[in-house]
Amino acid sequence: MFGALAKSIFGSSNERYVKSLGKLVDKVASFEPAISALSDEDLVAQTVKFRERLAAGETLDDLLPEAFATVREAGKRTLGQRHYDVQMIGGIVLHRGEIAEMRTGEGKTLVATLATYLNALEGKGVHVVTVNDYLARRDCDWMGQVYRFLGLTTGVIVPNMREEERREAYNADITYATNNELGFDYLRDNMKYDRAQMVQRPFNYAIVDEVDSILIDEARTPLIISGPTDDKSELYISVDGIVKQLTDDDYEKDEKQRNITLTEDGTEKIERMLEAAGLLEGDNLYDFENTQVVHHVNQALRAVMMFRRDIDYIVKDGKVIIIDEFTGRMMDGRRWSDGLHQAVEAKEGVNIEPENQTLASITFQNYFRMYPKLSGMTGTAATEATEFHEIYKMNVVTIPTNKAVQRIDEEDEFYKNTNDKFRAIAKAIGEKAKTGQPVLVGTVSIEKSEMLSDFLKEEGVAHEVLNARFHEREAHIVAQAGRKGAVTIATNMAGRGTDIQLGGNLEFRVDDELAGMAEGPERDAAVERIAAEINAEKAEVLAAGGLFVLGTERHESRRIDNQLRGRSGRQGDPGLSRFYLSLDDDLLRIFGPDTLFARMMNANMEDGEAIGSKWLSKAIETAQRKVEARNYDIRKQVVEYDxxxxxxxxxxxxxxxxxxxxxxxxxxxxxxxxxxxxDIVGAACPPGSYPEQWNIAALAEQSREILSIEPDLQAWLNEDAVDPExxxxxxxxxxxxxxxxxxxxxxxxxxxxxxxxxxxxxxxxxxxxxxxxxxxxxxxxxxxxxxxxxxxxxxxxxxxxxxxxxxxxxxxxxxxxxxxxxxRMEEPMDMPELPVLPxxxxxxxxxxxxxxxxxxxxxxxxxxxxxxxxxxxxxxxxxxxxxxxxxxxxxxxxxxxxxxxxxxxxxxxx
Missing domain, CATH: 1.10.3060.10 (Helical scaffold and wing domains of SecA)
Incomplete structure (x- = not known):
């Protein structure tokens, strides 16, 4: 109680810290008039001056106010955008190696230019880490205008680049890349045989965009570089055929851990089938000789019974392609390890590719902890503040919004089953679309998004479906999700990093509608027309209540739900958010208090009836906390082992x-x-033993095999002072x-x-x-x-x-x-090619x-x-x-x- 009283009087520690940065922001503002008066040439010359001051012994902290003011002015001249004071606070937080939590639409991408420019002045390289290639390219081109105007070089790392291009990008002052590309380049560099072949420079400073996604969600999974091993296709196919003959009584599933185990009857049954197929040595599945067969049976069980088509993976062009559980995107070129991918390929009857052997691996925790200074930014980090501090020693600072948030977050609605829930969702979307209010619907899987699409078709509601099947159109679809009457169905993370602007996004509309039009008066007029349409449409959307964000299911992590909600209500815009839940949802079914939900909802609710209850919402939050704690334990375990x-x-x-x-x-x-x-002598002549006990024959053989010499050991033994030394x-x-x-x-x-x-x-x-x-x-x-x-x-x-x-x-x-x-000596000739790694x-x-x-x-x-x-x-x-x-x-x-x-x-x- 005393703590709550003190907080109401003095503010939270976060509020006090943010307030303390106000003096520094005022100092930045004091430079603005002088910096604004500079010509373009003088503004560019600031970079040279700053570097000279660094060489003379000043620190980056000394340069910060003037450097930030310089970037603010460069942003106005190149992008037409001026950094707000709250964005200055975000820049200071990033420079200090902390995490800036900023609401969606507050301009995190622009904030990063402040700390990036300041730290790039040292010439040691700054890495800006994004969640996908599209954002890496976009941000390098977009924010690169500021850096290039100020005389700094930029580079971007994307897949399939030649090594010379990668090396050049890493040597730039500022390098944009995805977390995966950075990690894989580090591993590949440490497999090379010549320093000149390496592409990365020593680590200096990194800013991680969407830091919760990269350092939390993806940190459960190590990066692995592997090479192919022997082909075992026939074994996978045979075991798959046997496993598909099992019934529900033959195994037990643990959906929380995503594990599956055979029952005693199931073990006996599969032993007989393996024996008949000639795959079993002896008659016991768990004999040492059958270790490999047990491994294949376990992976086939997981593939057949646990992994679901169109949810965990899709089959496209005869290949099994993984679907990311967080983003819903296709992971083309990625494969599950330890034979699981081959087991799924056997299940689906497609071509089975060989297993892989690990050549190098590293976790994101250990990769990013190699940076002397690391910072990050996201819209949702506070719920994981403890983990950020324990693992990465980074504090989370919540940055106030530039304008007060106007979004209304309504209570969740609960239904008995999925069909009732989806009918209610389709009806609610139809009603909102008629009023002109745009709707963004978040789903957790391809299957759910396509199911909802069918319900909307029955209601006659026009809509866009964005999931792993259409990820190449992702940014363009999400960018226009704020248009009047637009209905967009997306996996919860889809399009993250793309701003949803009410009335539509001018840049994307110009790209889509004027792609083939040449520069000139006609194009300029078309751009003005589109801009006017967007302004008129925005007024109508604001009148209709802004963007309505509808969640079809609660995610395991509260952060993902908050990310979805955060798409609405940017920069003080009005907005609305609501989640629809049912007893069939995975979170409730696996982690929720099943009996309480079942009794209350089945006994007291009619079909199609909805209830809203703070108690139920609290139960959901408790279930999410359980899952978050479990996932944190998994990530901690990954770190401990790695x-x-x-x-x-x-x-x-x-x-x-x-x-x-x-x-x-x-x-x-x-x-x-x-x-x-x-070692050789120590093994043949153990300490404290007598010469007659020594294994001279083994010593002679080892000398010949390993050292390629023929010592006269018997003659040495005949000497008086013989000893191992x-x-x-x-x-x-x-x-x-x-x-x-x-x-x-x-x-x-x-x-x-x-x-x-x-x-x-x-x-x-x-x-x-x-x-x-x-x-x-x-x-x-x-x-x-x-x-x-x-x-x-x-x-x-x-x-x-x-x-x-x-x-x-x-x-x-x-x-x-x-x-x-x-x-052996030969005439000079071209060096023959030696075997190479695959x-x-x-x-x-x-x-x-x-x-x-x-x-x-x-x-x-x-x-x-x-x-x-x-x-x-x-x-x-x-x-x-x-x-x-x-x-x-x-x-x-x-x-x-x-x-x-x-x-x-x-x-x-x-």
Whole structure:
């Protein structure tokens, strides 16, 4: 009670903080008269002056008032828009590395120019992160006018760009890109073999637009770069056919966790069917030999029983395309991991593409935490303020609106079933459309949007349907959703980033209606006519009550509902919002208090009757809080597990970077050789043992296989003072001499390049295998809980031990490869092509639900990364046999007839 009283007197902490920024805003305003009086040339010269002041020792905070005033004036001259004082507050918040929560229509895109320009003055690069490619291009072109006018360079990163174009965009002062493109470029950069091939610069500062969508919703899902593995199409088809024969009694579904498990009878039934199909070893499904079959059965169960066509995915042109659960957009080029996508392809009877093996991965949490300074902006962040602070150390600041919000948010209406609800919705939309009030309808899936479309057709209401099937028209449809009598059905997130202006959007109407008209008086007159029509139409829409936002269902997250509501009532416009709910809605059915709803609604309500109740709305909010808490736990778990891998990732990536930057890696290779010798001797001659207990035969074999030397161990044993240290010193000396002799066979520079190439390739090969092992460990470590052990602690211990073993394997591999390699002299010629990595597949998969949250096309299709040893001499085995050229399978026997697979022999050099 005392807290409420203090808040009423002194204001909330947020209000006090915003008020404290008023002095800085006044200081910015004090520069406005002088800045406005400058000519265009003098205004452009401000950038040079600011950079000179930075070089002289001033800080960005010192420059802020004058720099913000400069941007404000540049915005007036290039865009015809002047930053409001509340937008100045937003700019200060962004510059300070905090999150600015600003209502829809308050001009977040324009706000970003303030902090972006100020921080770009350092010349270290600023990244502006958007939720999709359209917004990245649009904002770069639109706000880029301000930056280019002031003498700064801009770049944009979109899929399918060449590496030279990416590098140029990253080298610009300001770079616009999606979160996925940034993350994938980081991973790809750390798979390359030459610093000059890398496209990104060191991290400096990032502003994340729609920060809640990117750092919260999509943060459940790591970014993954993978490559194809063996084809198992027949197995998927066979298991799919068996699973489709099961009945409801054979399995149990957990829709909250999106899991499905076989019952005891179901297990026995599927064992008999697998046995008849010849897919079972023995008669027990859970024998060790059937591990792979169990995995395929589980994925087929999820695909057939849990994943629904036109909701979780659609089938288009013979391909299964994922639908984003948040945006409703098609994720063309993205695939579920761990065989789930193949199981869905088998279910739908389309061509099954091979599974993929993880080559590199990172979560958004760990990617964005690498920026020394990070800020964000959105219309809805306050509900997740705790998570933003705990994970990213960012505070959420609610920025007051420029004009008071006039929107009316009505109580939810509840109906017994979906049909009753949709009839009521169609009727309400029809009534509003007749009055000329535009209606924006938010749905949660394609299925629901098309169902509502059918109801509206029965009512004779003209409307636009915007969902994953028509996402290419998204921005244009949403931009005109404010026109008189317009009815637009959209998935809740569709068109986010596109402003809905009452009466229509001039820019989009001009693009749509005057696309083929050349510049000139006729076009200018047409633009004036359209502008007049929009103004007249806006007056009619305002009289009708502004935009009516209608939600057909509550989303799991209150933020998504608030985002939908926020589309109405921009810049003080009137507006209305209302949600329609039923007992059939997923949120109520899965997470709500089923029995209370069922008793009350079924017993007391007639068909088609609606009720509105604060108690029911409170119950809905409680259900949403439950889901939000569960999703936060999932994201925290993702972070906890990825933090373990992230520590290891940093070590590996820093090591790669050091190797690429070093002129020579002789010292590194020599240290690896010594460590390998110590490991070999330590295994054969354990500390504290007697010489007669030593495994001399194994030591001799390891010396020959790994070090490529033939020591006279028996003679050493006959000496009086023999001990493991003496053996280590002698073996190391022989190995060093053996390598030194090889170094004389080629030019010194060539030798350094070969060493570096071998080291990098060995590092990458073992890191890839390590990632696969960690993936497998993560899938089963939760079982340790049955032994009263904490899974995350067990994972940390196991991962550390696996990492140590990987480092040992790298040292041994590098030592063995360098010890066995030999060179033969040839006339200078073109270097033959060595085997290259396949085209990468980029995915952004939720490891807990299997959902894919990416929203742009394949980021990795610009080509494979090739590996070349920069020397004109060929590596051949000790026996002098030449290596056959051409395409060689990684798992095929090596052509040198060593008896090893190609990937473990000469393929290790490729």
């Amino acid at each position: 933090d373990v891998m992230n520590d290891q990732r940093k070590v590996i990536y820093e090591q790669r970077s050091d190797i690429m930057d070093a002129e020579t890696v002789d010292d590194v290779v020599a240290d690896m050789r010594i460590e390998t010798v110590n 003496m053996i280590e010193e002698r073996l190391a000396a022989m190995a060093d001499a053996h390598v030194a002799e090889k170094m004389t066979q080629i030019e010194t520079n060539d030798w350094h390049m070969v060493e570096k190439s071998i080291l990098l390739q060995s590092l990458d090969h073992h890191w890839k295998e390590h990632l696969s092992t960690l993936d497998a460990l993560r899938q089963v470590v939760h079982l340790r809980a049955y032994a009263q052990k904490t899974p995350i602690n067990e994972y940390k211990q196991e991962a550390f031990a696996l990492f140590e073993r990987m480092l040992s394997n790298i040292r041994e591999d590098v030592t063995q490869t360098i010890g066995r390699v030999q060179f 085209d990468f597949i980029t995915t952004h998969i939720d490891p807990f639900t299997g959902m894919d949250n990416t929203d742009d096309s394949d980021a990795g299709s610009q080509g494979a990364i090739t590996t070349m040893i920069p020397t004109q001499r060929l590596a051949v085995p000790e026996n002098g046999e030449t290596v056959a050229t051409g395409e060689i399978s990684r798992n095929a026997p090596c052509p040198c007839r060593s008896g090893k697979k190609y990937k473990h022999c000469h393929g290790a050099l490729a």
